[in-house]
Amino acid sequence: GAHSIHIHCFDSTCSTMQIKYSDIPKWLENSEFYRNLNNDEEDGDCIDIPAKCFRETSEHVLTSNDLADVLQVMRFWMTSAIPQSVLEFCYANDWSVWNKVFVEIGGEGMAEFEVINFACRHSIQFSLSAALSSERPELVIFWMSIGKTCTEGTKHSIAQACRHGRLDLVETLRERGFPFEAAAFCAAAQYGHLDTLHYLHEQGCPYDDRALVFAARGGQIDCMTFLHSIGCTFAAEVTSEFAVAAHYLLYQKHPPTLSVVWTDDFSLVPPAEGYVECLQFALNSGCPVHIFATRAAAEYGLLDCLRLLLQHNAHMDKDVFENAAAGGFRDCLIELHAHKCPGSTEAQYKAALYGHLHCLQYLHTISGSRDFLTASFAATNGHLHCLQWLHENGYAWNHVTTSRAAAGGHHDCLMYLHTNGCSWLKEACESAAEGGHLSCLQYLHENGCPWNKRATAAAALHNQLACLQYMHCNGCEWDEMTAYDAAIHGHIECLKYSLENGCPHTLHSLVKCTAAAQGTLTCLQYLVEERGADQLLNSDTFAAAFTKGNVVNLQYLFEKGCECQSYHYVRQYLDITLSFTDEEFLRCIQMAVEHGWQPNDVLYAFVLERNTTNVPKPSHMLPLCLAYLDARL
Known part of the structure; x- marks a missing residue:
């Protein structure tokens, strides 16, 4: 009989069709559904599938409807590759044309959608490196097929192909006029493509001493040996490159100064002993030792490399010793001490x-x-x-120690310190409150540690409401700084709690400082609408927001009827006005003028001064600001 298979149909009304196994087109053979069929069926056996989930060819995707049809088939068959016709259609059309089709057929979580979005939505960023790194062969084929020529954005494509060892692509790119560059040697060397290095050398590709640096970074001793044999010279940087995970992590956080034109992503695991083999070869070949080589070896705990470097009289200083201690590398510490490396208390x-x-x-x-x-x-x-251990071996401690434990929320350390007689001062409570460590704060208070108004202010400043509530309920004093710190940092819950529980404050001063500070609109609204500050919307409050370029708060103040006409602009110190941009300042001036305020010559002079002093990045808005003032003075 006929082959029986369960089919999930996306539309309950769709009709089914029967096809023979031998009639399945080539483009659907690379699919999960096809691979799950029994390929030993007789030619007469038929397979039932939804009619809308079959297409003889993936070609001729010319419209959105064509795209929808192909995607429906791809989704049912679970194809492994995206047809070139789909890529071509999406690349040639705006994102808005094809995005909704993908969403309707498979949703934004559809794997093919991610690939298409990557390649076609921002086509100017679709590089050969990006295609190769995607690990989707069809993207590489597509990139090569769309006739990419050598431009400023694509001129490093040969280096990108060399990073992946794709000699076939290198040859094709050369035929299209893409230039050789020294970076090609670097890319091939870092990822161990020795055959690519041979090809580049035979074809006359230029190289420089960076190639050996990147060979060391990848731990590629064979590549390093070859590069040295063709006359590539050693730079001291070679001895500070170590092909280990910690070194790669450092580079990902702090990219190197060397120009990297391929995907320097360290995605390939380097040879296990490549780092020490490369260092040994470099040193034996007369490579100068980098001044920071021992620091790096100690930081990564590479004892074998450290020994090699010390045998070659590498530079040592206390930083090397400290790096080993910070990393927990006791063997490196012993080796360094044996070579009389300077130590320091910082290592401890x-x-x-x-x-x-x-x-x-x-x-x-x-x-x-x-x-x-x-x-x-x-x-x-x-x-x-x-x-x-430190306490048992006679090391000193004091109130700073307890404050540090409290600041980090380390309750067990705090208890140990207290039960063993370590002193504490009020700073411990302040530290616990600042970090929001309520359990530490409770322990400190219950065991007699003093506190004061600095602790409540610290809680308000850092938005630690639970700590603020605990301290107030247990009699800790507070003053105007508590409400002030909460307000100017936009911590509305702390501000509400403090004011509604009798925290001392001067409303006029509080509303002014809140109006001036950025990100405080909610607090300003609370003060105006619930605490009676609507009676204080005068020129002083206006000036506070205006002189700080606070567009959001100024707009709110005007909505609430804030008076501004009686304010005469006075010179502001530049160091307190660097936080806002010319665009923000211009908008504030425009709003003020629209509400009847008259600018003066002092303001004009100040705007000019912003452009001629150390204000970072005066913007293109400055001339507009000056022109606006010119028309009103």
Whole structure:
């Protein structure tokens, strides 16, 4: 009999059709549905499928309806590749034309939608590097098929192809007139494409000493050996490149100064011992040692590299020692000390800060320092095991230590310090309140730690409502700074709580400072609409918002009938007006004039001064601002 298979139909009203296994077109053979069929069926066996989910060809996608038809088939068959006709249609048409089709057929979560969006929505950014990195072969074929020529945006395409070892693409690009460049050697070297390096050299591609730097970055000893054999010279940077995960992470956070024109994404795992083999080869070949080479080796804990560098009289300083301690690399510390590397108390501090007890114990044997800062650094990050060991071995501690523990919310450290006699001062409560660590704050108060109005202000400043409530309910004093800090930072809940529970304040001063500060509209509305500040909407309040270029608050004040005509602009210090732009200032001036305010020569002079002093990035709006004032003076 006929082959029986369960079909999910997207439309309950759609009709079905029967096709023979042998009649399935080539473009649908690369699909999950096809691979799940029994390919040993007799030719007479038929397969039932929804009629709307079959198409003889993927070609001739000329309209949105054509696109919808092809996508419906692709979704049913679960095709592995996007047809070139679909890519061509989307690339040639605006996003608005094809986006809704994708959403209707498969939704924005459809995998093909992500690929199409990537390649076609911002087509100017669709580079060969992007196509290769997508790991979608059809995108590479499409990029090559759309006739990309060598332009300013595509001139590095050969280097991008070399990064992936695609000699076939390199040859095609050369035929199209794309130039060779030294970056091609760098890209191939970093990712270990030795055959590509041979080809580039045979074809006369230029190279420079950066190629060896990138070979070291990738840990590619074979590439490094070849580059050296053809006359590539060593730069000191080679000895500071280490093909290890920590080094790559550093580069992702802080891109190197070397110009990188391919996808330098470190996506390929480097050879396991490539980093030390490359360093050994470079040093044996007379490569000068970079001044920071030992710092990097110590930071990553590369003891074998560190030994090699020290054998070649590499530079050492206290930073090298500190890097090893910060990373928890005890063996590196021992090696450095044996070579008389300068030590420092900062090494102890860093070991304590990052919780490396084994390093602390070693440093204890070679250092006489027992000051309180070591324990304080351990408390900062909550390393109780280090704190206990330090106390048992005679290290000092004091109120700073408890404040550090409280600031980090480390309740266990705080308890240990207190039960073992470490002192505390009111700063501990302030630190706990600032960080919002209620359990620490409660422990401190219940055990007699003093607090004062600075603690409540700290809670308001950092929007820690629970801490503010706890302190007020338990008798901690507060003053105007509590409400002030809440208001100028836009912390509406803290502002409400403080004012509604009797916090001292001067309403006129509070509304002025709130009007001036950015991001405080909700607080300003509360003061005006619920706390009686609507009676204080005078020229002083207007001036507070106006002189700070606060467009949002000024607009609200005018909506509430704020008076401005009696204000005469006086010179403002530039250092307090750098936070707003010329565009914001112009809008404030326009709003004020629209509400009857008269600008003066002092304002005109100030606007000019903004353009001639150290205001960062005066904008194109400045001439408009001056012209607007000219017409009204």
